[in-house]
Amino acid sequence: xxxxxxxxxxxxxxxxxxxxxxxxxxxxxxxxxxxxxxxxxxxxxxxxxxxxxxxxxxxxxxxxxxxxxxxxxxxxxxxxxxxxxxxxxxxxxxxxxxxxxxxxxxxxxxxxxxxxxxxxxxxxxxxxxxxxxxxxxxxxxxxxxxxxxxxxxxxxxxxxxxxxxxxxxxxxxxxxxxxxxxxxxxxxxxxxxxxxxxxxxxxxxxxxxxxxxxxxxxxxxxxxxxxxxxxxxxxxxxxxxxxxxxxxxxxxxxxxxxxxxxxxxxxxxxxxxxxxxxxxxxxxxxxxxxxxxxxxxxxxxxxxxxxxxxxxxxxxxxxxxxxxxxxxxxxxxxxxxxxxxxxxxxxxxxxxxxxxxxxxxxxxxxxxxxxxxxxxxxxxxxxxxxxxxxxxxxxxxxxxxxxxxxxxxxxxxxxxxxxxxxx
Numbered sequence: 001x002x003x004x005x006x007x008x009x010x011x012x013x014x015x016x017x018x019x020x021x022x023x024x025x026x027x028x029x030x031x032x033x034x035x036x037x038x039x040x041x042x043x044x045x046x047x048x049x050x051x052x053x054x055x056x057x058x059x060x061x062x063x064x065x066x067x068x069x070x071x072x073x074x075x076x077x078x079x080x081x082x083x084x085x086x087x088x089x090x091x092x093x094x095x096x097x098x099x100x101x102x103x104x105x106x107x108x109x110x111x112x113x114x115x116x117x118x119x120x121x122x123x124x125x126x127x128x129x130x131x132x133x134x135x136x137x138x139x140x141x142x143x144x145x146x147x148x149x150x151x152x153x154x155x156x157x158x159x160x161x162x163x164x165x166x167x168x169x170x171x172x173x174x175x176x177x178x179x180x181x182x183x184x185x186x187x188x189x190x191x192x193x194x195x196x197x198x199x200x201x202x203x204x205x206x207x208x209x210x211x212x213x214x215x216x217x218x219x220x221x222x223x224x225x226x227x228x229x230x231x232x233x234x235x236x237x238x239x240x241x242x243x244x245x246x247x248x249x250x251x252x253x254x255x256x257x258x259x260x261x262x263x264x265x266x267x268x269x270x271x272x273x274x275x276x277x278x279x280x281x282x283x284x285x286x287x288x289x290x291x292x293x294x295x296x297x298x299x300x301x302x303x304x305x306x307x308x309x310x311x312x313x314x315x316x317x318x319x320x321x322x323x324x325x326x327x328x329x330x331x332x333x334x335x336x337x338x339x340x341x342x343x344x345x346x347x348x349x350x351x352x353x354x355x356x357x358x359x360x361x362x363x364x365x366x367x368x369x370x371x372x373x374x375x376x377x378x379x380x381x382x383x384x385x386x387x388x389x390x391x392x393x394x395x396x397x398x399x400x401x402x403x404x405x406x407x408x409x410x411x412x413x414x415x416x417x418x419x420x421x422x423x
Contacts (some may be wrong), residue, residue, distance in 0.1 A: 003363075011033055016277070035212055042160055054088070059294070060283070066306065068196075073188065076180070089149065089191045090385050092385065095384055095386050096388060097388065097410045097413045099388060099410060099414065100244070100390045101365055102228070102255075102362070103282075103283035104283070104289050104409070105407050105410060106285060106337070107285040108284050108320065109323050110284070110314055110330075111326050112323070114323070115320065115322070115323035116319060119315065121315065126318060127318070130150040130318055133313070133321050134148045134293075137325070137327045140328075141265050142266060143268070145303065147268055148293055148294070149294050149304055150291065152291075152312050152313060154254060154281075154293075155292070156312060157277055157293075158181055158250070158252075160304055161234070161304070162186060163190045164304055164307050166186070166189050168191070168307050169190065169220075170219045171191060171194050171219060172191055172194070172218055173209065173213065173220070173247070174193050174195050175195075175196050175222070176197055176394075176396040176397075177202070177226075177397040178200065179222050179228045190357050194216055196213055198227075201358075202230040202232045203232060204234060204238055205244060208237050210242070211304055213245045215244070220248045220250060221248070221249050222250050222252065223250070223251050224382045225239075225252070226255045226259050226361040227362075228255065228362065228364075229366050229390070229397070231358065231359070231360025231361050233259060233360075234362050236264075243274060243381075247273065248275070249274050249275070251276045251282075253276055254277070254281070255361070256278070258282070258338060260341070263278070263295075264276055268296060269297075271297070272297045272300070275296050275297075276294060277292065277293075278294070279291070280292065284331060286320055290317060290318050291318075311380065325358060337407075338363050341405050341407070342363065345405060345411045346398070347419075349403075349407065353371065354369060354372075354421070354422075355367045355369065356368040364399075364403060366399060366400055366410055367421060369400065375391040375392060375401050376391055376400055378391070378421070381421055382418070382422075385413070385420070386413075387413055388400050390403075390404075
């Protein structure tokens with residue numbers, strides 16, 4: 001028996017997934033916006049057809065059990081999965097220049113794959129306290145392990161913080177444009193979002209933040225440094241001014257390794273109202289394994305320990321993260337390579353008449369799309385050449401694209417595709 005190649009198998013599965021997604025969309029349209037549920041044969045005796053759902057009294061429909069504030073929640077829009085993207089474009093994954101999600105193109109240190117290949121006890125539940133990883137992080141960051149909590153990505157910790165601190169009707173303060181998970185998780189947790197938009201050039205409007213905290217009394221302020229999607233930093237003075245307010249400050253440092261600026265992770269030992277979040281997704285190339293961590297004041301962290309899921313970090317994730325930290329030289333070399341490539345790409349992007357790139361301290365560059373082109377059109381045109389970038393059409397960020405920093409050959413592919421559009 002001849003086995004199909006791994007790519008052919010995944011490509012065919014992705015095509016089936018794409019067809020299934022289209023069927024789901026068609027079912028949703030046919031039911032006036034109500035998605036068609038797929039059931040196993042064993043469930044057919046419970047509900048034989050989608051039509052039967054429309055005859056059930058409203059009071060007993062599944063949606064009637066959902067919390068009221070969630071019934072109008074807009075879903076988070078993630079980046080398209082790589083396998084689906086490959087099938088849709090009809091391209092081999094190796095032929096796609098994927099620069100739309102700020103992933104690390106170099107991947108993790110070789111020790112990670114070695115450790116995963118020899119992983120022991122995957123049949124046993126992981127350590128609920130992630131003690132081995134927290135000890136390694138304490139050595140890496142210089143902060144005591146008792147301050148550290150590990151999550152299934154920093155996203156899980158953002159949600160956990162809100163679940164532990166926000167009552168329904170509480171407020172958070174957000175500074176758009178920024179990472180949209182803050183507003184999304186606030187909505188999931190029944191909180192409202194106060195927006196203090198950034199100044200031209202994407203700097204924080206600190207005076208407005210101060211006034212808003214005093215007048216509207218939000219419980220949490222979310223800050224990102226470097227900020228996503230523009231890559232600007234929060235200064236020490238700005239952070240100290242906000243920390244002096246009666247509010248919990250969550251500082252997201254997902255991209256701090258690329259900033260050539262020190263982390264503020266040790267500040268949590270001096271500020272009772274500061275949380276600092278970090279991740280292995282960018283620095284260590286472990287986005288697919290979902291490992292994030294945070295540093296918390298001791299008076300706060302004990303309550304998060306009580307509320308977190310007991311086995312939230314998988315055995316594989318902890319093994320991979322610990323292995324990545326054993327090779328700091330690799331992590332440093334990759335960081336330096338991406339920073340160098342970021343600077344080269346920034347200079348090259350300035351040569352295109354329809355782009356206005358912004359200086360960045362992260363592993364991506366935000367560009368305003370000017371002239372007679374739109375960000376959506378530009379994204380679509382680049383996709384035809386197998387180059388994937390992120391585009392924005394929001395109130396706070398209208399007609400922008402964000403390009404992740406890749407390897408030199410990936411930058412060259414972006415530049416070549418853009419050159420075709422130069423008029």
